[in-house]
Amino acid sequence: MYSPQIRKLIDLFSKFPTVGPRTAARFVFYLLGVPKEGIRELTSAVSNLREKVKLCNFCFKSFEGEGELCEICRDPRRDKSLICVVEKEIDMIPIEKTKKYQGLYFILGGTISTLKKEDIKKIKAEELLERTKKPEVKEVILALNPTTEGEATLLYLERLLKPLNKKITRLGRGLPLGAELEYADEETLGSALEGRK
Amino acid sequence: MYSPQIRKLIDLFSKFPTVGPRTAARFVFYLLGVPKEGIRELTSAVSNLREKVKLCNFCFKSFEGEGELCEICRDPRRDKSLICVVEKEIDMIPIEKTKKYQGLYFILGGTISTLKKEDIKKIKAEELLERTKKPEVKEVILALNPTTEGEATLLYLERLLKPLNKKITRLGRGLPLGAELEYADEETLGSALEGRK
Amino acid sequence: MYSPQIRKLIDLFSKFPTVGPRTAARFVFYLLGVPKEGIRELTSAVSNLREKVKLCNFCFKSFEGEGELCEICRDPRRDKSLICVVEKEIDMIPIEKTKKYQGLYFILGGTISTLKKEDIKKIKAEELLERTKKPEVKEVILALNPTTEGEATLLYLERLLKPLNKKITRLGRGLPLGAELEYADEETLGSALEGRK
Amino acid sequence: MYSPQIRKLIDLFSKFPTVGPRTAARFVFYLLGVPKEGIRELTSAVSNLREKVKLCNFCFKSFEGEGELCEICRDPRRDKSLICVVEKEIDMIPIEKTKKYQGLYFILGGTISTLKKEDIKKIKAEELLERTKKPEVKEVILALNPTTEGEATLLYLERLLKPLNKKITRLGRGLPLGAELEYADEETLGSALEGRK
Numbered sequence: 001m002y003s004p005q006i007r008k009l010i011d012l013f014s015k016f017p018t019v020g021p022r023t024a025a026r027f028v029f030y031l032l033g034v035p036k037e038g039i040r041e042l043t044s045a046v047s048n049l050r051e052k053v054k055l056c057n058f059c060f061k062s063f064e065g066e067g068e069l070c071e072i073c074r075d076p077r078r079d080k081s082l083i084c085v086v087e088k089e090i091d092m093i094p095i096e097k098t099k100k101y102q103g104l105y106f107i108l109g110g111t112i113s114t115l116k117k118e119d120i121k122k123i124k125a126e127e128l129l130e131r132t133k134k135p136e137v138k139e140v141i142l143a144l145n146p147t148t149e150g151e152a153t154l155l156y157l158e159r160l161l162k163p164l165n166k167k168i169t170r171l172g173r174g175l176p177l178g179a180e181l182e183y184a185d186e187e188t189l190g191s192a193l194e195g196r197k
Numbered sequence: 198m199y200s201p202q203i204r205k206l207i208d209l210f211s212k213f214p215t216v217g218p219r220t221a222a223r224f225v226f227y228l229l230g231v232p233k234e235g236i237r238e239l240t241s242a243v244s245n246l247r248e249k250v251k252l253c254n255f256c257f258k259s260f261e262g263e264g265e266l267c268e269i270c271r272d273p274r275r276d277k278s279l280i281c282v283v284e285k286e287i288d289m290i291p292i293e294k295t296k297k298y299q300g301l302y303f304i305l306g307g308t309i310s311t312l313k314k315e316d317i318k319k320i321k322a323e324e325l326l327e328r329t330k331k332p333e334v335k336e337v338i339l340a341l342n343p344t345t346e347g348e349a350t351l352l353y354l355e356r357l358l359k360p361l362n363k364k365i366t367r368l369g370r371g372l373p374l375g376a377e378l379e380y381a382d383e384e385t386l387g388s389a390l391e392g393r394k
Numbered sequence: 395m396y397s398p399q400i401r402k403l404i405d406l407f408s409k410f411p412t413v414g415p416r417t418a419a420r421f422v423f424y425l426l427g428v429p430k431e432g433i434r435e436l437t438s439a440v441s442n443l444r445e446k447v448k449l450c451n452f453c454f455k456s457f458e459g460e461g462e463l464c465e466i467c468r469d470p471r472r473d474k475s476l477i478c479v480v481e482k483e484i485d486m487i488p489i490e491k492t493k494k495y496q497g498l499y500f501i502l503g504g505t506i507s508t509l510k511k512e513d514i515k516k517i518k519a520e521e522l523l524e525r526t527k528k529p530e531v532k533e534v535i536l537a538l539n540p541t542t543e544g545e546a547t548l549l550y551l552e553r554l555l556k557p558l559n560k561k562i563t564r565l566g567r568g569l570p571l572g573a574e575l576e577y578a579d580e581e582t583l584g585s586a587l588e589g590r591k
Numbered sequence: 592m593y594s595p596q597i598r599k600l601i602d603l604f605s606k607f608p609t610v611g612p613r614t615a616a617r618f619v620f621y622l623l624g625v626p627k628e629g630i631r632e633l634t635s636a637v638s639n640l641r642e643k644v645k646l647c648n649f650c651f652k653s654f655e656g657e658g659e660l661c662e663i664c665r666d667p668r669r670d671k672s673l674i675c676v677v678e679k680e681i682d683m684i685p686i687e688k689t690k691k692y693q694g695l696y697f698i699l700g701g702t703i704s705t706l707k708k709e710d711i712k713k714i715k716a717e718e719l720l721e722r723t724k725k726p727e728v729k730e731v732i733l734a735l736n737p738t739t740e741g742e743a744t745l746l747y748l749e750r751l752l753k754p755l756n757k758k759i760t761r762l763g764r765g766l767p768l769g770a771e772l773e774y775a776d777e778e779t780l781g782s783a784l785e786g787r788k
Contacts, residue, residue, distance in 0.1 A: 001289070001290055001293055003250060003259065003260055003261040003262075004261060005242070005245055005246055005249045005250055005261055006246070006250065006259065008242050009242045009243065009246055012238065012239050012242055015227075016223075016224050016227055017220075017223045017224070017227050018220055018223065023214075023215055025287060025290075026214045026215065026287065027213050027214070028246070029259075029285065029286055029287055030212075030213055030214050031243060031246055031247075032246065032247070032250065032259055036247060039243060039244065039246075039247055040244075041209065042209050042243060043240040043243050043244050045202070045205050045206045045209055046206065046228060046236060046239060046240050046243075047236065047237075047240050048202055049202055049203070049206055049225070049228055049229065049236075050228075050229070050233060050236055052202045053200060053202055053203060053229065062200065062203060062226075062229055063200055064200040064201060064202055065200075088226065089226055090222060090223065090226055092198070093198055093222075096198055
């Protein structure tokens, strides 16, 4: 029913995370109602994104401006002895919001579900190994999701970094805010019991 | 935490229907990983949308190609005596899928919640009145959502079109596929009883 | 972990509709906290239910009091020429609430998914046939859920009652209150189009 | 619409946890279909509950059989130096399932949201104080839900037990199994960072 141009844009939007064909169609009809100027603003913002935004040479976070390091890696107040490894850039935001972390980050770029070479190549494991070797680094926090894939990746990285003899930690497991014991899974509750204080 | 360029694009995506700032951020990080060529494909598809896609002179549906009428209004097999009024273009799709409608459409462009002039100006009521006056038009189906706003718009249009002395109908109310009587509201069930056959 | 008496009651409550073992356990712990008098009130209400409550000889609705007919079947103001067939007693409530139905009811006692004899025996098809034969009955409304099972039962009953040459109707299909065209299924929308008025 | 006996039982079932009038009605209609024997089984199980089931003199857990202590408090293999305080009996189950706890329990019987006397009387704070005074008790784990009410109760109990100079602990906070950093609240993530190991 859709014309070719609309069809094409629906296909492209359908590749966006969380977007299915129905939502993609709604995006297209929304754009049909946006004035020309708004369209230009959007397309130039999308084009500029890749031109203006660089990835940090140390942690792979996106940033704008001069130099090769992002604003966090450049910040003299950040503690260079700590590296917090996250799966993706967006995971840094809740950690920054806690205001309880003052170290550096490292964006792994994904997780692995097998130990196959092709799988491992997709994450920045080699780069992490290299960063961890730096003498100033004392602790690497593997802040990966407590999911099956996050667990598998965590185990792989622990083994990879072990020979460096640095402190390798993982996030504490336990009951989150608002949880109810009655519905807690055994593993989480077991960790909450062991981690009591 | 986000750089200005990312911030800007998050703001623009947040205006998309159903998209909040968190999803908008995911879109931006997704785009940061799309190769240059993909970015160009997307921006040109967005730009072309407004240049290639026109709105039909009769029904306001979007279409591409020559002429001033969309492929439905141009189709000699469609029944010109019937106009089905929908709130927005996307509502035409499920109707076309029923394969039970062979008339024309008219996209109202919105609904009204008050009878204030500014409110009424937002919908294409005048244009609908004009189309309905055409001698070949015998019935106007007001296919608006059975919601409070849809109802209000329906009442307004019924009064507007009444002097033309044409058949003005609305969609049948009743139980949808998969419904359970036990949970049906009284109004719907009342309509289902009255509309029994 | 539970003691035998608690275990047993959890098992019995787990047979209640919509109740799983976890909710059943919550019921038991709730009862452990109810004073003796409250327990006696509950058990006597449950026991009395079956002793005091009878099923109507005509429509199978539950009722209390003298005679063999429920308060609806006894009511001289109800229209005896109309029978509304529902799957279960609870389905009568939303119909009564519409205040648009003044006929009698008939509780089928279930639905069928196959035409196997054992399946058909579970519903009161024979009894319905007999009631429908009464000369005063002019219309039978098959008010079954528009679900797969409801449809199958409806088709079976239509065929069963057809030889009697009475009016057999079903509830009108269409869009329920609050629905949105955009998300309507084709069958429902097709019915809503056909049932326009 | 319902007869008095049904109405009464709906009211009684509506007091059950998680049960509203609609579900209560379904329970009643379910019972109307249960054979006499099943009804007798249910009412005697409910009556026996209060007669056969006792509350443990130490931890207030329900149990059957001889003596004044439940099977856990009686069990010589359980570690008498540890008391795990839970809000309600059902909270013991996931803890037992972890198989990581071998101490005793104490069922508080509720939580408090204010420090008003009437509020505090509803929980077994005095009894807990007494149990904690026993010389063999070395640690009290306050295993309350990490909710606002659980927190308030926890603070109250910590202050109450403090003068006894025993180890008072609370469950570890952190990310539960299956959580995603991206959606974690700041307090939980802050605890997960501090509790890293």
